[in-house]
Amino acid sequence: MSSLFSKDNQKVFLEPLNLNNPILVQVLGICSALAVTSKLEPSIVMGLSVTVITAFSNVIISLLRKTIPNRIRIIIQLVVVAALVTIVSMVLKAFAYDVSVELSVYVGLIITNCILMGRLEAFAMSNEPWPSFLDGVGSGLGYAWILVVVGAVRELFGSGTLLNIRIIPQFCYDAGYMDNGMMTMPAMAMIILGCVVWAHRALVKE
């Protein structure tokens, strides 16, 4: 069992969190990162959904990788991803209906998320199931933590709340403070994301 957490596997898991982050470095999955992050709660749910789907589709494709005919591999990958997205979407509707309404089409659009196809093509098609699973979880969490950061900043300054709990006290509003409407718009998410990339490049030297 010790080989399960060998150096190589640790690297596979940790790299997408930081040095090879799908959003910060590969700049994939930007569309949903801008669209769903106006509040913290949907950002967390979206991040977890993508993590689950990336992890399990990676495992399934990795198991099938020797039997998949090369010429139709994209279609097979899509079928696997679409099945998983449908399951996640149904689970969300059953247990977290409000959030799934808020996320609307973006749960379905996980099928087209570039991070998924990228990991399937680049990693799962040529690696064992266990490393593929770690890679999927790592990539998904790497995506999720950026969403959480952006979502927290936007909810705090755009609505004065976090997870719908009021953070900025009422007396600030009485003194003339106002919520920043720009923060609830996707345009501002782009700028915040830019700042996160900026900070990341400045702090982390490869």
Add this chain to the structure above:
Amino acid sequence: MLYDYIEKIRPHFNEGGKLHALRSVFEGFETFLFVPSQTSKSGVSIHDAIDSKRIMSFVVIALMPALLFGMYNIGYQNYTAAGVQASWLTMFFYGFMAMLPKIIVSYAVGLGIEFVSAQIKHEEIQEGYLVTGLLIPMIIPVGCPLWMLALAVAFSVIFAKEVFGGTGRNIFNPALVARAFLFFAYPAKMSGDKVWLAKDSIFGLGNNLPDTLTMATPLGEAAAGNTMNYDFYQYALGTIPGSIGETSVIAIALGALLLLITGIASWKTMLSVFVGGAVTAGLFNILGPDTTIAQMPWYDHLVLGGFCFGAVFMATDPVTSARTEPGKFIYGALIGILAIIIRVLNPGYPEGMMLAILFMNTFAPAIDYCFVQSNINKRAKRAKK
């Protein structure tokens, strides 16, 4: 005398001096006061007698009539709303006191960021903020709080200017980015009918007005479908509610005259903005839907809101506008056309000028590219013959 003093303190700011950290500030002030004596050391280069700091000073002077009238208008609106008689000097002084904090905040925040970033990048301070810093307080309503202004200035200097590499490299006009930021972030403080009136007395000047007293701009009224209680003469003179610097067409025209005589602003851009706007508004008069704003006479469209101010001071910004000569006509005309279309067809944005100019800023390089490319093709054909 001033020159001697600067020469005396210069060693402190050189490498190793005790005030080295403030070097860029020192150079900024020195070259602002005197034309620098250095000349290019390499290559052939021709320097005009007028450098970009002198251009900026001219634009600031051109802004003065609109600024002074804006101050008077703040007082005029306050005293008229209160129904109190006062001399024009009192009104002007009240407006001056209301305006001064905004200008100070704008310059302090903007120049502060410029100084810091110049020091970090080891560059000279760029003088572009001289004009932007005055433009921003002039294009906001008088009721906009100072902390919002400071936030917008910081946003526009960092994200519209410094990330692109500073003065001369920005894609969008920083003053308009600041206004757009305020407009989308705090719509309640940038539009509507509660922000166009200064409501507190300052040092015993002016009148305290109740919060319930509201006053909309003529454009806002027209967009809402109400009739307007002003005539063309008042629009042109500028004694109407509106953003501080934009109301008086006459004061703006004085500034435009100076800019055109000194050749700083391009007459091509300015003229085509007005032509584009007039033609579009005229077409709406004839063909447009039967709403108040579409049926507003075309000459009213040109003198109301930020149209004049935008056409004279924003559209002609040499950095963000088209640079090819024929391109200026297209660039200007499209600004005029878009501004009127936004005004008429989108009642949510009664002020279309800001969005039109920002939008065309995006396309200015594309316009230039087309004209440069067609010129290259023409010459290539001639060369083949």
